[in-house]
Amino acid sequence: MVHPRNRALIAMTVALALATPLVAGSAKPAPARKPVPARLPGDGSVTRAQMQAEVKQAFSRADTNHDGFMSRAEFAVRMGVVINHVPAGLTAPPTKAQAQRMLDAANAAFNDVDANHDGKLSLAEAMHRPLAAFDAMDSNHDGILTLAEKRAAYEAASGGGQPGPAGPPVGGPAGPGR
Numbered sequence: 001m002v003h004p005r006n007r008a009l010i011a012m013t014v015a016l017a018l019a020t021p022l023v024a025g026s027a028k029p030a031p032a033r034k035p036v037p038a039r040l041p042g043d044g045s046v047t048r049a050q051m052q053a054e055v056k057q058a059f060s061r062a063d064t065n066h067d068g069f070m071s072r073a074e075f076a077v078r079m080g081v082v083i084n085h086v087p088a089g090l091t092a093p094p095t096k097a098q099a100q101r102m103l104d105a106a107n108a109a110f111n112d113v114d115a116n117h118d119g120k121l122s123l124a125e126a127m128h129r130p131l132a133a134f135d136a137m138d139s140n141h142d143g144i145l146t147l148a149e150k151r152a153a154y155e156a157a158s159g160g161g162q163p164g165p166a167g168p169p170v171g172g173p174a175g176p177g178r
Helices: 004-019 048-062 072-083 096-113 123-137 147-158
Strands: 069-071 120-122
Touching: 048 072, 048 123, 069 072, 072 096, 096 123, 120 123, 123 147
Parallel strands: none
Antiparallel strands: 069 120
């Protein structure tokens, strides 16, 4: 079980990875890793294995017909659940304009992640970008993403801006207006 504080950070990392295109060649493959503990103390760190488990769990929740693929329709249902969720610290779900921007970004991300362009996502396709983002943020390539590494990656992606009430600063990694 992932600690609730880490679940939010993992979800943010997955969302960032899906909403932010990777620049070809920008994420270096991680070197061979030493074994990493399955669970870490509640310091906000996340292991690569935790990230993989979280992506797999999210994929399984979205794959409602259990065929091993996430169809565009299943993706749309899952996005509706995500968009209508009220994040901790906020009093209401996103506005219609914010929700539309999120849906537009999500649809573009779906198209980008669908590597073979068959209109559905396999677990491997869904796993690729979040793990590439994890590897890019894991600056010492030890298989553990620390709060300091997350903070450094966020600051680099956002130009050092402060997050707004609903997420990254305007023009940050989630796009204009987010």
